[in-house]
Each structure stands twice: as structure tokens, then as C-alpha cells.
Amino acid sequence: MQSQKNYSTKELAQKIIEHATAAGIKIATAESCTGGKIAAALTDISGSSKCYLGGLVTYDPSLKSKFLDLDQDLIDDDNLVSMECAKAMCEGLKNLLPSDIAFTTTGIAGPTTDSHNTKVGTVFYGVRFQNKGKVFSIVVGSGDEYELAEGENPSREQVREYATYHGLEILLSILEDYYKL
Numbered sequence: 001m002q003s004q005k006n007y008s009t010k011e012l013a014q015k016i017i018e019h020a021t022a023a024g025i026k027i028a029t030a031e032s033c034t035g036g037k038i039a040a041a042l043t044d045i046s047g048s049s050k051c052y053l054g055g056l057v058t059y060d061p062s063l064k065s066k067f068l069d070l071d072q073d074l075i076d077d078d079n080l081v082s083m084e085c086a087k088a089m090c091e092g093l094k095n096l097l098p099s100d101i102a103f104t105t106t107g108i109a110g111p112t113t114d115s116h117n118t119k120v121g122t123v124f125y126g127v128r129f130q131n132k133g134k135v136f137s138i139v140v141g142s143g144d145e146y147e148l149a150e151g152e153n154p155s156r157e158q159v160r161e162y163a164t165y166h167g168l169e170i171l172l173s174i175l176e177d178y179y180k181l
Contacts, residue, residue: 032106033108
């Protein structure tokens with residue numbers, strides 16, 4: 001995936017809305033660790049209703065189960081921050097909302113971690129489009145996006161901000177790579 005770091009969050013969202021609208025693509029989201037920030041970025045753009053169907057913030061495991069039909073074993077194993085969860089959320093979202101692109105996020109925003117001691121800043125993204133499924137992951141703070149002291153974790157705000165930005169990068173890349181204008 002090519003980085004779009006020369007764009008602001010708003011510019012990324014604008015490009016996504018323009019491209020999806022021109023291509024006749026409908027997008028839906030289900031977010032956990034980003035808490036609706038991707039949906040907010042997209043709907044901040046005028047005309048987003050032409051391509052953005054809507055989204056869910058499924059922060060609690062019971063909502064992931066109820067609305068996204070997550071398997072109870074995934075929940076019982078406390079495996080909600082994983083590639084498997086991002087993929088399952090995507091499948092459930094695709095079944096719930098008839099979109100061309102289903103996009104999901106799950107991760108550890110911090111400052112605490114989960115029972116598996118997953119590193120704070122770990123984020124998984126699921127995307128389902130054209131009968132394809134892809135899962136991406138990042139660890140915020142492991143690159144040069146923030147200057148952190150050795151052993152220091154990124155703040156909750158930093159994780160959510162960067163996870164949102166990176167999610168928008170992924171969406172734009174999918175649109176540019178698979179939905180040529």
C-alpha cells in the first residue's frame with residue numbers, strides 16, 4: 001500500500017468520497033478502537049451520502065456479536081484484537097449493510113492492554129470488496145509517526161488519531177487500486 005502522508009485527514013476523506021462517488025461505490029464501516037472517527041471523517045465531507053451508507057461503533061463484545069454476528073468462541077477466547085476478529089467483523093458488516101466496500105477496525109488504544117498483553121497501539125483493519133477480503137495491521141508508535149521515549153506507549157489519542165488516518169489511507173488505496181476511474 002502506498003502512503004498518502006502528504007494529505008491531511010480531511011483531504012484523504014475528500015479523495016475517498018470523490019473517488020467512491022465517481023465509481024458508484026457504496027462504503028460501510030464498523031469501528032471499535034477508532035470509535036467512529038473514520039465515519040466522522042467521511043461524513044464531514046459534503047456529498048458523502050452519495051457513497052457512504054453508514055457505520056457502527058461496536059465497542060462492546062456483545063454488540064459485535066449482536067450486529068456483526070461474531071462467533072461466540074472468538075469473544076470467549078478474548079480474541080477481539082486480532083486479524084480473525086477484523087475479518088469476522090468485516091463479514092458480519094457485509095451481511096448487515098449491502099455495501100461494495102465493508103471496512104472494520106479493532107485494536108488497543110490504551111493506556112491499558114488486553115488479557116493477551118497485546119501491545120498498546122496494535123490495530124487491525126478488515127476490508128471486504130469485490131469478493132475479496134484483506135486484513136491489515138499496524139502498531140502505532142513502532143515507526144516514525146510519533147517521537148516516543150524508549151519503552152513509552154503512544155497516548156490513547158495518538159493511537160486513535162493515527163489509526164483513523166491509516167484506515168483512510170487503506171480505503172483510498174483500495175479505491176485507487178481496484179476501482180479505476
